[in-house]
Amino acid sequence: MKKIKLIKIAHGRSGDKGNAANIGIIAYDEKGYTIIKKYLTAQKVKKHFKGICLGKVERFELPNIRALNFLLHDTLGGGGTVSLKHDAQGKTLAAALLRMELEIKD
Numbered sequence: 621m622k623k624i625k626l627i628k629i630a631h632g633r634s635g636d637k638g639n640a641a642n643i644g645i646i647a648y649d650e651k652g653y654t655i656i657k658k659y660l661t662a663q664k665v666k667k668h669f670k671g672i673c674l675g676k677v678e679r680f681e682l683p684n685i686r687a688l689n690f691l692l693h694d695t696l697g698g699g700g701t702v703s704l705k706h707d708a709q710g711k712t713l714a715a716a717l718l719r720m721e722l723e724i725k726d
Contacts, residue, residue, distance in 0.1 A: 623721045629655055632714030641673070641695040641713050646687040653686035659722045665690050668720050669713070690717075 626645070629652035634643040645660065647653035662679040669677075675693030682689060692713070 621723050622726055623723050624655070625718075626656070626660070626720045626722060627718040630718065632718050634712070634714035634717075636696055637691065639694055639696050640675070641692040643690045643692065643714050643717055644687055645690070645714070645717065646685060648686075650686065653683070655722065655724055656688055657681065657683075659724055660688060660720075662690065664720070664722075665692070665717065668717060669695070 629649075630645050630647045632643060632645045634641060636642065643665075645656060647656055662677040665679070666673055666677040669692060673692040673695045675695065677693070678691040680689040680691070681687075695713075
């Protein structure tokens with residue numbers, strides 16, 4: 621097993637869907653997509669955002685663009701217009717997720 625930072629194999633975008641954060645992780649190539657598809661689970665994303673994501677995490681696969689999309693429910697303190705959070709629209713969450721290390725098989 622070896623560890624690899626997600627940012628080495630992918631980039632990301634994030635934003636808000638009301639009180640839910642939306643994070644897209646896009647692999648740079650097919651090899652990276654194979655890795656994120658296998659190892660970047662909804663459970664790992666939920667654990668990574670412990671204390672921030674208070675609801676469930678859903679994962680959606682977009683193989684045509686080598687991407688995964690995560691919807692983090694109950695994450696933004698009510699959403700952009702009512703939240704007191706500094707990032708009430710979740711714009712920095714993709715950068716935070718890209719710092720995750722994945723443990724993968726060689």
